[in-house]
Amino acid sequence: MNDLDQLKELLFGAEKQALDSISERVERREIRTADVADILPEAIHQSHQKDGELVESLTQPVGECVQQALRDEPETYADALYPVMGPAIRKSIMHALRNFSQQINEAVDNSISPKGLKWRWQASRAGIPFGEYVLQKTMRYRVEQAYLISRENGLLVDHVHHESSIIKDSDAVSAMFTAIQDFVKESFSPDRTGRLESADMGDFTLWAVHGPHALLVCVIRGVPPKSLRADLSAILERIHFRYGDAIREYKGDTSTIPDVEVELERCLQFEAREESGKARKGPPVPIVIFLLLLVSIAAFLGVRSWMYSQQQDKLDAALNATPGIYVTKIDRSGRNFAVRGLRDPLAMDVADVAESLDIPAERLSVSMQPFQSLQPEILAERAAQMFDKPESVDLSVSGTTLVVSGEAPSAWRQTLQSRFSNLAGIDRLDISGLQASDWQQFADRVASLNNRKFFFQSGVDLVEGDQDKLREFASELAKLLDDARDLEYPVSVTIRGSTDSIGDAGANAVLADRRATFAARVLASAGVDARILRQPELRAADGEPRADVSQRYVQIDLQPESLADLP
Amino acid sequence: MTPLTSKVCVVGDFAVGKTSVVERFVTNQFSEKYLSTVGVKIDTKEIDFPALGLKHKLVIWDVAGAEEFGPREMAYLRGASGYIYVADGTRSATLKAVERLHSQISEAYGSIPCVLLVNKRDLKPDWEVSDERFDTLATNYDDAYRTSAKTGDDVDQAITRLAELIIDNDIRGA
Numbered sequence: 001m002n003d004l005d006q007l008k009e010l011l012f013g014a015e016k017q018a019l020d021s022i023s024e025r026v027e028r029r030e031i032r033t034a035d036v037a038d039i040l041p042e043a044i045h046q047s048h049q050k051d052g053e054l055v056e057s058l059t060q061p062v063g064e065c066v067q068q069a070l071r072d073e074p075e076t077y078a079d080a081l082y083p084v085m086g087p088a089i090r091k092s093i094m095h096a097l098r099n100f101s102q103q104i105n106e107a108v109d110n111s112i113s114p115k116g117l118k119w120r121w122q123a124s125r126a127g128i129p130f131g132e133y134v135l136q137k138t139m140r141y142r143v144e145q146a147y148l149i150s151r152e153n154g155l156l157v158d159h160v161h162h163e164s165s166i167i168k169d170s171d172a173v174s175a176m177f178t179a180i181q182d183f184v185k186e187s188f189s190p191d192r193t194g195r196l197e198s199a200d201m202g203d204f205t206l207w208a209v210h211g212p213h214a215l216l217v218c219v220i221r222g223v224p225p226k227s228l229r230a231d232l233s234a235i236l237e238r239i240h241f242r243y244g245d246a247i248r249e250y251k252g253d254t255s256t257i258p259d260v261e262v263e264l265e266r267c268l269q270f271e272a273r274e275e276s277g278k279a280r281k282g283p284p285v286p287i288v289i290f291l292l293l294l295v296s297i298a299a300f301l302g303v304r305s306w307m308y309s310q311q312q313d314k315l316d317a318a319l320n321a322t323p324g325i326y327v328t329k330i331d332r333s334g335r336n337f338a339v340r341g342l343r344d345p346l347a348m349d350v351a352d353v354a355e356s357l358d359i360p361a362e363r364l365s366v367s368m369q370p371f372q373s374l375q376p377e378i379l380a381e382r383a384a385q386m387f388d389k390p391e392s393v394d395l396s397v398s399g400t401t402l403v404v405s406g407e408a409p410s411a412w413r414q415t416l417q418s419r420f421s422n423l424a425g426i427d428r429l430d431i432s433g434l435q436a437s438d439w440q441q442f443a444d445r446v447a448s449l450n451n452r453k454f455f456f457q458s459g460v461d462l463v464e465g466d467q468d469k470l471r472e473f474a475s476e477l478a479k480l481l482d483d484a485r486d487l488e489y490p491v492s493v494t495i496r497g498s499t500d501s502i503g504d505a506g507a508n509a510v511l512a513d514r515r516a517t518f519a520a521r522v523l524a525s526a527g528v529d530a531r532i533l534r535q536p537e538l539r540a541a542d543g544e545p546r547a548d549v550s551q552r553y554v555q556i557d558l559q560p561e562s563l564a565d566l567p
Numbered sequence: 568m569t570p571l572t573s574k575v576c577v578v579g580d581f582a583v584g585k586t587s588v589v590e591r592f593v594t595n596q597f598s599e600k601y602l603s604t605v606g607v608k609i610d611t612k613e614i615d616f617p618a619l620g621l622k623h624k625l626v627i628w629d630v631a632g633a634e635e636f637g638p639r640e641m642a643y644l645r646g647a648s649g650y651i652y653v654a655d656g657t658r659s660a661t662l663k664a665v666e667r668l669h670s671q672i673s674e675a676y677g678s679i680p681c682v683l684l685v686n687k688r689d690l691k692p693d694w695e696v697s698d699e700r701f702d703t704l705a706t707n708y709d710d711a712y713r714t715s716a717k718t719g720d721d722v723d724q725a726i727t728r729l730a731e732l733i734i735d736n737d738i739r740g741a
Contacts, residue, residue: 153646175609186639252572
C-alpha cells in the first residue's frame with residue numbers, strides 16, 4: 001500500500017467500506033433476492049394501499065398461474081376446495097329443497113285428518129314447516145353403524161355403532177367393503193370414476209359417502225330421507241377438515257387420528273323413531289278428549305248451521321209466497337238473517353212472516369223497497385181500502401176483473417161503478433154477486449105509503465081530516481120519491497078516483513076523474529113530479545046503486561118501476 | 568398396548584394353497600376341501616408383540632389366484648402394507664408365476680415388505696424346488712419359508728415375520 005492509498009484509507013476508509021458493501025449487495029444475486037424478499041410483502045401492501053395499479057398488474061399473470069395449476073393438478077385443488085365447496089353446494093341445494101318443502105307444505109295444507117291436525121299442531125310447536133315435519137314423520141330410519149375407511153388402503157380408521165347393533169369384525173367389514181367398492185368400480189365403471197354409494201340388504205341400507213381421503217359408510221335401518229346424505233357429507237367434510245392429512249397418511253395406527261370417534265358418533269344421532277309402544281296402542285287420553293271435544297263442537301256447529309240454513313230456505317219460500325213481497329236476497333250471518341227486496345205497503349210485514357217461522361225480529365234485518373204489486377190479493381186489498389169496503393162485501397180479482405159480491409148500499413155500488421177503473425191493473429167490474437143492502441128498507445117505505453085511500457063527502461070535498469092526511473101523504477111521498485131518485489129506484493104513482501053508484505055513470509066517471517085530478521094537484525103542490533101522475537081508471541060502483549060514502553075516494557098506488565131488474 | 572392395523576395381500580397362482588395358508592393362520596385349522604377363491608376374501612388376525620408393546624392386526628386380503636393380475640386384482644392390492652407370495656413346491660411353474668406377480672406389483676406399488684411361502688412342504692416326495700433355487704429366489708424377498716398349510720409348519724412364523732417387517736417399515740421407518 002503506497003502513501004496515496006494510505007491517505008485514501010485515512011480519509012475515506014469508512015466510505016469505501018460502505019461502497020464495497022453496497023457494491024457487493026448489487027452484484028450478488030442471492031443478496032438482492034434476499035433484500036427483495038425482505039421488503040416484498042411490505043412493498044405489495046403499500047402499493048395496494050396506494051392505488052389499484054398492483055391489482056391490475058397482477059391480474060393477468062396470477063390468473064394464468066391459477067389456470068395452469070388447475071390444469072396440472074386438478075385433484076390437488078379439488079381436495080383443497082372440498083371442505084369449502086361441499087358446504088357451499090349443500091347450502092344452495094338446501095335452499096332449493098326448502099322451496100320444494102314449501103310447495104309440499106302447500107300441497108298438504110288441505111289435509112284435515114286427525115293425524116294431519118296433530119302433526120300440524122306439533123309442527124307449529126316445533127317451529128318448522130308442516131311439509132318438512134310430515135317428511136320427518138313418514139320416514140323411519142336409524143343410523144346403526146358408521147365406518148370411516150381410508151380410501152388409500154381400505155383400512156378402518158374408526159367405527160362407531162349403537163349398543164344394540166350386532167357387530168362383526170369391523171376391520172374385515174371395512175376391507176370387504178373396499179374390495180367390493182374396487183370390484184364394482186373395475187367391473188362396471190369403464191372410466192373407473194363410478195362409485196358404490198348405496199346398497200340395500202333387507203331392512204338395512206348401506207350408504208357410502210366419498211371424500212378425498214376417506215370413505216364414510218353408514219349402516220342404516222329402514223328408509224332414510226335423502227337429506228341424510230347431505231348431513232353425512234357435512235360430517236365427512238368436517239372430518240377431512242380436521243384430520244385430512246392424517247387420514248391421507250394413515251397406515252393403521254389409530255393414535256395418529258385422535259378423537260375422530262367423537263366426530264363419527266354424530267352419525268348415530270340421525271334417526272326418526274316410530275311412536276313409542278305405549279303411544280302405539282292409541283293416542284293419549286287428553287288428545288282423545290280434545291279430539292272428541294273438537295268433533296262435538298264441529299258436529300254442533302254443523303247441525304246448527306244446517307238448521308239455520310233450513311230456516312233460511314223456509315223464510316225465503318214463505319216470503320216469496322206472501323202476496324206483495326218480492327225477495328231479492330237473504331243473507332245469513334250465523335243465526336241472523338238480512339232480507340232485501342221489494343214490498344207493497346199493503347203486503348204483510350216481513351217480521352210477521354218471520355215470526356210465524358219462529359224467527360224473532362231481533363234476528364232479522366229488513367231492507368225492503370216499496371212498490372205496487374198487481375197480485376190479485378193485493379189488488380183486492382187496495383180496492384177495499386180505496387172504496388172503503390163494507391164488511392158485508394167480498395172483493396176478489398180474477399185476471400183484470402174486480403169481482404164484487406155480498407151486500408152493499410146502492411150508493412157504494414154507484415161509487416164503485418164510477419171509479420173502479422182508477423185502480424191500476426183492473427179494467428172490468430163484475431158486480432153480478434152484489435145485492436143492495438138498502439132495498440128492503442126502501443120497499444118497506446113504499447109499502448107503508450102504498451094503496452092509501454082518501455075519502456070525499458061529495459064532489460071533490462074531502463071528508464074532514466083526510467084533507468090534512470092527503471097533504472101529509474103528499475109530503476111523505478115527495479120525500480120517498482126524492483130518495484127513490486137518489487137510489488135510482490124509479491117509482492110510479494097511480495091515482496084512481498072512485499064514486500058511489502048513484503047517478504049517471506058518465507057523470508060518475510067525470511067525478512072520479514075530477515077527484516083523481518084533485519088528489520094529483522095536491523101531490524103536485526107537495527113537489528111530486530106531475531109527470532108521474534096518470535089518469536086514473538074510471539070506475540063505477542058495482543052492485544045496487546046507493547049512496548055509499550065508502551065508495552067516494554081516491555086511492556094512490558105506488559109501483560116501483562123495473563123492480564125485477566134491481567138487485 | 569398400542570393397536571396397529573395393516574393391510575396384507577396374499578397372492579399367487581391358482582391352487583397353490585393361499586386360502587389354506589390364511590385359514591391355517593387365522594383359525595389354526597386346515598380344510599382339506601379345496602376352496603376356489605373368486606375375487607377376494609378378507610380375514611383378520613391379531614398378533615401380539617409384547618416386547619414392542621404392540622398389538623398388530625393384519626387385515627388379510629386373499630386375492631384370487633392368477634399368473635398375472637388384471638386391473639381389478641391390482642386395485643385390490645392398492646395400499647397394502649405387506650405381501651405374502653405363495654407358490655406350490657410341487658409345481659415349479661407356480662414359482663415363475665410368483666416371480667411375475669412380484670415384479671408386476673413392485674412396478675406398480677414400489678418396494679413393500681413381503682415374504683415368500685413355498686407351500687405344500689408336507690408333499691415332500693413330489694417336491695420340485697431344489698434348495699439352490701429356493702435360496703436364489705429368497706433373495707428377491709424379505710424372507711422365504713417352506714411351509715405346509717396342512718401341518719401348519721412355518722405358516723405362523725412366516726406371517727408373523729411379515730408383521731414384524733411391516734412394523735419396521737411403517738412405524739419405525741416412518
